[in-house]
Amino acid sequence: MSNQDLLSELVRYKAIELGQSLHISRQSSDHGPSVGSAAENDWQKFFRSLPKRYDVTEGFVVSSDGEKSPQLDLIVHDSQYSPLVFSKSGINYVPVESVYAIFEVKQSVSVDGLRQIKFSACAVRSMNRRYSPVRIINKDRVIGEPNYILSGILALSSGYQPPMSKALQKSMIEGKDVEKIDLCCVAEAGYCVINREGEVRIETGQEVLGNFAFELMAELQREGTVGPIDIRSYTRHLND
Template structure:
C-alpha cells in the first residue's frame, strides 16, 4: 500500500486537506518561478494566466471551457481583453478564432476572472472595470422547442466576476478592513463576487455575505465554491443567432 492510500484509509479528510494543500503549493511555486525567471512583464503575465487556466481546466466539468478572450454581443460591441473566461462549451461556438485570439458570445459567459501579481486596491478596481466591460454587453435569449412544446426564453443570470493573484498587498491580508471596505465599494456591474490570493486566502459573496477562507486550503475553497455557484446558474440562454446575423443587412 502506497503512502497516499495509507493516509486516505487512516483519515480521509486529512488526506484531502493535505493533497489540496500540495496542489496549492505547486501553483505557488509555479507563480514564484515565473516572477523570478521571466524578465518580460507581459510574458510573465501570460504564463501566470496559463497556470491559473490549467488549474481551473483540471477541476471544472467538461461542459465549461476556460480560456482568455474578448466577449462580444450581437451588436458587435466588445469587452476588454479578459484574462480568464469560463463559458459554455456545449451550445455556443466562439467566433473568428485566430490562434489564441477569440471572440466569445456574451450569452455563453458564466464567469470572468482577472489575473494579477497581487491583490490591491488598484488591481481590484482594474478587475472591476474589466467585469463591467462584460456585464454591460447585450445578451439575447430565445425560446427552445422540445418534444412537448416550447421552453420559454431563459432568464439571464448575473455573470460572475473575480480576481486571482499570487499574494495580497495589505498587511492584514483579506481579513483586514482595507480589503473588505474596498471590495464593498464596488457595486452594480463593477461587483467582484470571488477571488483568490494563493499565498493568503480566498473569498466570495456567493451566499450573500462575504465569506473568507483560511490560508491553508484557499485554492480548494475557491475552486469548489466556484463550481457550486456555476452549477446553481444552470445552462446558458439559447442565443438568438438571427440577431447576430442581422449585421448582414437582411431582415430575419
C-alpha cells in the same frame, strides 16, 4: 481511500501544482509581461479542473450589438448550449450569452487591479444578451432572466494587509451593482467570496486553493446554466 478522499487529493494536487508554478514564474523572469502571461497560463490550467460543461479562455467578450469588453485574462464560458467562440489572429472573442465568469490575473491584488476588473465587469454585465428558446417535448420553453456573470481577481500575493482585510472586502463591493467583485483568490494567503446577498466567506492560509476551486464550482452551479445563443443575432451582421 474513499472516492471523496481521492477527489480531495486530486484537487489538492492541482492546487499545490498551481502554487508552485506561480512562484516559479515570478522567480524565473524579470520581465513583467512574461511573468503575467505565465501566471495566466497557470491559472487557466488550474481552471480546467472545472466540470466539462465549462470551458476557459482569454480574450474579449462581445455582443451581437457590436459591443466589446476590455481584454480579459480568463473567461469561463459555456461548452454545451453556447460553445461558440470566434478567433482571429490568435485572439478569442466570446459571445456574452456564453459567459459564466470573468477574471483578471495579477501578481498582487491592488486597488488598480480591483478597479480594472470592476470596469470590465460593468462592461460585460451591461451588454444585451439574446437567447433562443429550448424545445422540450415539442414545446418551446422561453429562457428567463440572463444568468448573473461572476467576476473576480486572481493573484499570487496581496497588497492588502491582512490579505483578506475589511478594506479589501469593502473595495470588492463598493460602487455600482454591475461593478461588484464576487471572488478574490490570493494563492499564498487565502480567498474571499461575497455572494449576491452580501454573505462573506473567507478562508486564509497557504493551502486553500483546493477549497477555492470547490467554492468557485458552487458559485457557478448556483447561477445555473446559460441558454443557447440566438445564433441569428450574430449571423445577421454577415449581411450588413
